[in-house]
Amino acid sequence: MEFMYEDDTLAVSVVTAIQAGDIPSLRRLLVESPWLATARIIGRDDSNEGEGCRTSRTLLHVVTDWPGHFPNGSATVGMLVEFGAEVNARFTGPHTETPLHWASSCDDIEVLDALLDAGADIEAPGAVIAGGTPLDDAVAFGQWRAAHRLVERGAQMALWHAAALGQMAAIEACFTGSALSERYPWGASRSSPPDKITVAFWCACHGGQQRAAEYLLNRGAELNWISVWDGLTPLDAAQRSLAADMVHWLRSQGARSAGELA
Incomplete structure (x- = not known):
């Protein structure tokens, strides 16, 4: 597994492309460096904490990061999955949320649907809310559109x-x-x-x-x-x-x- 600091030039470029919804630039970066799809981004302040203590996130977490609703979100999810991104990858740190947890916490229906369509586990544990499911996060944070959509998609x-x-x-x-x-x-x-x-x-x-x-x-x-x-x-x-x-x-x-x- 590859790690990169959040202020590395390549990390900044790929995060910027994702948040801008710049699909051509994202594809170019993934073609040039296919390992980006499964790489983890760590903060520079985590560098002295040891491998097991670092907080890290994937590019799918970047797509779903607060406040969410970045342009071309579903297309970005699709491209990352096409290049091998793990749709149920977990944030590492004080909690273990999947990208679906984050999309649910942002009320980002477009990305939520794209993740589920790509095989995201609707019942994945790991929420910041008591380690529960994406529905737990959505309800606790009052993200009502996401909560209703999760129920429509089969959440318990x-x-x-x-x-x-x-x-x-x-x-x-x-x-x-x-x-x-x-x-x-x-x-x-x-x-x-x-x-x-x-x-x-x-x-x-x-x-x-x-x-x-x-x-x-x-x-x-x-x-x-x-x-x-x-x-x-x-x-x-x-x-x-x-x-x-x-x-x-x-x-x-x-x-x-x-x-x-x-």
């Missing part, structure tokens, strides 16, 4: 995903014997997880999904639970998501902010 939902996305059929099925995934959201301990109905209610508020929130509140969700991952109540989550109608409804039910509960 837990109750909290369904609540955040307003997927009422899936939510109702969970209460009539059809099991959804039991994965818990970002950072919840599996040894002593919070009540899954309350968590799903919080996620419905995070997603601005009032109908789902009403359904879950009527089934025992805790109205003023303070989340274990960011210290917000359902009201706080709805306010952060600018869900004005939901904020009004929550207030009518007696919801309070974390600051008011302190």
